[in-house]
Amino acid sequence: FGASADFGSKVAQILASELGLPFISAENKFAALAGHEAITIAHAALKTLACTLIKIANDLRWLASGPRSGLGELTLPENEPGSSMMPGKVNPTQCEAIVMLSLQVLANDVAISSAATAGNFELNVTKLLTAHAYLQSLRLLSDGITSFTRYCITGMVANELRMTELVKSSLMLVTALVPHIGYDKAAAIAKAAHAENRSLREAAIASGYVSAFQFDSWIQPVSMTHPS
Structure with missing residues (x-):
C-alpha cells in the first residue's frame, strides 16, 4: 500500500x-490483513477468564444468601445502603457487577469471532470492531477484578457457626457409614432422619445399626473433606 x-x-x-x-x-501480509486469528485466539483467553469469574461470583452470592433463609456461609461487605424495598437487605453488588461485565466480555467474544469470518479475499474491514471489542474486554476485566478484589474478596468473612451447623445437619454425612454397615442400611438411616425430622445421629442410633460411640468415631466431617 x-x-x-x-x-x-x-x-x-x-x-x-x-x-x-x-x-x-x-x-504473509495478505493473510494478516484478511484474517484475525491471533486476536480471536487471544480474546478466547479473556472469554475463559470471564466464564470463571461468573462462576466465582455466583458461588459467592449464593453462599452469602440469607441471612436466615439462605445458605449464609459467607458474609459479604456492606459497600452501600441495601435494598430500597427491603430495609436491612445487603445486595451482592460487586458479584452482580462482575457477572455483568463478564457477560459483556462473552458478547465481545461473539463479536470478535463473527468479525474474524468477515475476511473476503485479501481484506477484512471489521478490524476496528475487533480492536474496540478486545480493548473493551481488557478494560472491563482489569477494572472489574480490581474492584471485585477490593470491595468484595478482601472484606468477605466466613460464618463458621453457620457452616458448622449446616455440616452437622447434613444427611450426606451418612456416606461415612457405608463402609461399616453397607449402602442399604446407611440409606435407610438417612431416609428416616429426613422423614422424622431428626438428626442423622439420632436416626442412626435409633436404627440399632450403630452405637453412639461408633457414630461419633466414623462421622468425622474434617476427615471426609481431607481424605488421606
Missing part, C-alpha cells in the same frame, strides 16, 4: 524496543 518493503519490520522493531514486547511483522 505504497510503503517500502521493510516498513513492517522497522515498525515492529520500534514497537518492540519502546514497549519491551516481542513484536514481529507478519510474513
